[in-house]
Amino acid sequence: MSAQPADVASPPRPRVSWHTGTVVETRRETPSAVRITLDVPTWPESPAGAHLDVRLTAPDGYQASRSYSVASAAPGGQVVLAVDEIPDGEVSPFLVHDLRPGDQVELHGPLGAFFVWRPGRTTRPVQLVAGGSGVVPLYAMAAAHGAAADTVPFRLLYSARTPADVFFADELATLAGPTLGLDLVYTRAAPDGWPDPVGRLTRESLAARTVPAEQHPHVYVCGSTGFVETVARWLQDLGHAAADIHTERFGGL
Amino acid sequence: MSFVTRGFSGRRREADPRLPPGQTLVQDWPVLSAGPTPRVDTADWEFTIRDETGADHRWSWDELLALGVEDVTVDIHCVTHWSKLDMAWRGVSLDKVFENVESEHEYVMAHSYGGYTTNVPLEDLLDGKAWIATEAEGEPLDPEHGGPARLLVPHLYFWKSAKWLRGLTMMPDNDPGFWEQYGYHLYGDPWKEERYW
Amino acid sequence: MTHHLDGNVLAGALSEVFRSDVTAARGRCGGCGRTAPIAEAMVWTDAPGLVARCAGCDRVLATVVDTGDRVILSLAGLSAVELRR
Numbered sequence: 001m002s003a004q005p006a007d008v009a010s011p012p013r014p015r016v017s018w019h020t021g022t023v024v025e026t027r028r029e030t031p032s033a034v035r036i037t038l039d040v041p042t043w044p045e046s047p048a049g050a051h052l053d054v055r056l057t058a059p060d061g062y063q064a065s066r067s068y069s070v071a072s073a074a075p076g077g078q079v080v081l082a083v084d085e086i087p088d089g090e091v092s093p094f095l096v097h098d099l100r101p102g103d104q105v106e107l108h109g110p111l112g113a114f115f116v117w118r119p120g121r122t123t124r125p126v127q128l129v130a131g132g133s134g135v136v137p138l139y140a141m142a143a144a145h146g147a148a149a150d151t152v153p154f155r156l157l158y159s160a161r162t163p164a165d166v167f168f169a170d171e172l173a174t175l176a177g178p179t180l181g182l183d184l185v186y187t188r189a190a191p192d193g194w195p196d197p198v199g200r201l202t203r204e205s206l207a208a209r210t211v212p213a214e215q216h217p218h219v220y221v222c223g224s225t226g227f228v229e230t231v232a233r234w235l236q237d238l239g240h241a242a243a244d245i246h247t248e249r250f251g252g253l
Numbered sequence: 254m255s256f257v258t259r260g261f262s263g264r265r266r267e268a269d270p271r272l273p274p275g276q277t278l279v280q281d282w283p284v285l286s287a288g289p290t291p292r293v294d295t296a297d298w299e300f301t302i303r304d305e306t307g308a309d310h311r312w313s314w315d316e317l318l319a320l321g322v323e324d325v326t327v328d329i330h331c332v333t334h335w336s337k338l339d340m341a342w343r344g345v346s347l348d349k350v351f352e353n354v355e356s357e358h359e360y361v362m363a364h365s366y367g368g369y370t371t372n373v374p375l376e377d378l379l380d381g382k383a384w385i386a387t388e389a390e391g392e393p394l395d396p397e398h399g400g401p402a403r404l405l406v407p408h409l410y411f412w413k414s415a416k417w418l419r420g421l422t423m424m425p426d427n428d429p430g431f432w433e434q435y436g437y438h439l440y441g442d443p444w445k446e447e448r449y450w
Numbered sequence: 451m452t453h454h455l456d457g458n459v460l461a462g463a464l465s466e467v468f469r470s471d472v473t474a475a476r477g478r479c480g481g482c483g484r485t486a487p488i489a490e491a492m493v494w495t496d497a498p499g500l501v502a503r504c505a506g507c508d509r510v511l512a513t514v515v516d517t518g519d520r521v522i523l524s525l526a527g528l529s530a531v532e533l534r535r
Contacts, residue, residue, distance in 0.1 A: 016465040053462040056258040111461035113471035114489035287501040436515030436522030449517040
């Protein structure tokens, strides 16, 4: 193994606790997803990539809990989630269709020390690979990178079905620039005049649009289980060390 | 600290007086799994009962079916709180399977393809209380639901109805199987809500 | 659903048991010896409990059963856990 630049040790982790979030706004993000903004006065500092568990309680005491990545959060302020509806799901259809401003939900977090990125911890470049709604924690990392004016080179390769299915499209377009390279791959339909082929990501396309393995980037891959496992395998085929690849699976095929 | 979430009721669930405590009726058939789904072709399938002498009693798929498949309608109760009533199944009664098996041991460990285990007293498998099930709701059991064959012991919580059944081992003590080792009740009577340790 | 998630989803359940998030901690599989972050375990969540399995050999590393008033945790399949201070 070649020598790699040293990474700065991690800071102390925030305390995990239960919070009550009050819905400020829900708005359509994609045809199947909503962006939910919550007021969470007790929310501490949380690293980009962290998630929280939303717990819902029915009148008979039945509870259901699901994990969602935090798109953005301010300590003591607003927490933004993006929830994609899973057909026949138990929790996501409720969050996507039934949640109203003023509603309160229980949140457990911030959670996650593995799939997180903090500015200033490393000088190695960062490659983000997103499949569908898997972009949410990666958007959080790109936004944190931008907000900190961190100069480590970031690239985001984002595979989405169609332009309407792109989460945080405006925010990502604004963040794209000298320190964030943004590569979109459309799998079903692209805008008129789109220069690249429409279709699923391939290993060749991945190779052409990601930081090369020789630069030893930290790589974060998030999406459905099938997407993540395929991409992670390809990345290793391309020479990235397994220890450099962080994955987070959202379920689905 | 927990409070009721306005407007949330979970999946469509109903109460019914025929349900054990803490259960609600569902219309679908949830799939729960502790690991990857084994895929076993009936051509390769084998069921074995191992008794305390170490002798193995074996049945191929055809031999199992030849013992006689019957229709049964039963209620099933999952420890994760869902139940289905009047569910149609087809299977071979364990009474037929045990006809020529002698054992002094009173307990059984059910083994599944894929490694899952669950323990059941022998008397809970006999006298018309249990089957090796091959069909449910009019269809051959698909792998997700435990096919080609699973244990069916409807009077106990459904984790005892081991999917992907491969065999039964007679044992002198009621040793815990998979979920019983990790927090679930050794016996599992839904009417007494015997869910956990 | 019979697909799996990964160990990241254990963070919430394990936060009640450990002082700090263990998903970044490395665990050694007692079966095959594979040592990897707990976040990389294959985790089945549609079950009577959370079941974390080794990504290398499928052996059960850990289980978490929530009874409502208790959490029952087994780490029996892990032969060692390494946490950075």
